[in-house]
Amino acid sequence: MIKLTAIQLCSKPDVSANLQAIREQIEKMKSLQETDVTANLVVLPECCLYFGGRDSEQLELAKSSQPSNKLMSSLAEIAQQFNIYLVAGSIPVLTSAQDKFTNQCCVFSPQGELLSSYDKIHLFDVDVADSEANYRESRFTKAGTEAKVVNTPFADIGLSICFDLRFPLLFQQLAKLGASVITVPSAFTRVTGKAHWETLLKARAIENQAYIVASAQEGIHANGRETWGHSMIISPWGEVLDCLPEGEGYVSAVFELEKVNHIRQSMPLVSNLLLK
Numbered sequence: 045m046i047k048l049t050a051i052q053l054c055s056k057p058d059v060s061a062n063l064q065a066i067r068e069q070i071e072k073m074k075s076l077q078e079t080d081v082t083a084n085l086v087v088l089p090e091c092c093l094y095f096g097g098r099d100s101e102q103l104e105l106a107k108s109s110q111p112s113n114k115l116m117s118s119l120a121e122i123a124q125q126f127n128i129y130l131v132a133g134s135i136p137v138l139t140s141a142q143d144k145f146t147n148q149c150c151v152f153s154p155q156g157e158l159l160s161s162y163d164k165i166h167l168f169d170v171d172v173a174d175s176e177a178n179y180r181e182s183r184f185t186k187a188g189t190e191a192k193v194v195n196t197p198f199a200d201i202g203l204s205i206c207f208d209l210r211f212p213l214l215f216q217q218l219a220k221l222g223a224s225v226i227t228v229p230s231a232f233t234r235v236t237g238k239a240h241w242e243t244l245l246k247a248r249a250i251e252n253q254a255y256i257v258a259s260a261q262e263g264i265h266a267n268g269r270e271t272w273g274h275s276m277i278i279s280p281w282g283e284v285l286d287c288l289p290e291g292e293g294y295v296s297a298v299f300e301l302e303k304v305n306h307i308r309q310s311m312p313l314v315s316n317l318l319l320k
């Protein structure tokens with residue numbers, strides 16, 4: 045049996061406190077003890093190691109974690125320690141020009157190897173009616189350009205991050221590349237999350253006939269920013285299998301590849317996508 049888990053956090057501008065919070069939640073996962081579970085896929089939220097500071101601090105963090113990338117190695121260590129596939133939401137990774145970072149999702153095997161990484165393509169330059177008001181992610185972040193699917197022995201996993209959720213063509217591309225699970229590590233604002241989050245997640249699951257594992261930031265962060273929480277796992281038929289509205293914790297569900305195959309066979313959408 046394969047278990048999907050999304051961890052929900054209220055991350056701080058403090059890497060070691062966040063690493064501790066991540067370990068705490070993974071230790072609580074019942075599926076780590078279950079003998080019939082053959083693999084665990086665990087998804088962390090966007091900005092899982094640093095959130096709620098000033099935007100420029102993420103660039104400083106990206107610089108100070110070079111050249112060996114300390115952030116990546118601490119996440120690899122967690123994957124190995126708990127013997128899990130870890131989709132490590134996102135961390136800032138310095139670009140070669142050194143003036144910006146990419147908002148990068150890193151995927152580790154249970155042996156702690158980096159299997160793949162994905163740079164967030166759609167950046168959140170949006171005005172929102174909340175205390176922050178003007179989000180300008182592109183000020184310090186360089187956008188990615190390439191859709192990524194990671195092959196594992198149990199499933200091909202499509203990667204996305206947060207605001208990407210609003211761009212259905214990326215998800216179609218991931219489905220076309222073979223994804224039967226799509227991960228959505230996020231930090232949706234409270235205002236936009238309340239209005240759109242669940243609807244968008246269900247739509248992406250239904251139209252791509254894939255499991256959606258959406259892990260979220262929640263609560264009020266150190267800089268006053270409020271995030272929506274509501275981490276959830278959605279079936280390829282669009283059912284919410286588990287949801288955590290607020291507080292730190294996790295949600296989990298069983299992954300059944302036969303369900304994806306059955307739905308895609310009886311209602312052929314993915315094979316008819318108008319994509320190259």
Ligand SMILES: O=C(O)CNC(=O)[C@H](CS)NC(=O)CCC(=O)C(=O)O
Nearest residue numbers: 091168179181206207231232233236
């Ligand atoms: O910049 C950081 O510190 C971390 N990154 C984020 O919080 C990102 C970019 S500002 N947030 C989103 O993409 C929210 C999307 C969203 O809320 C929506 O699509 O409605």
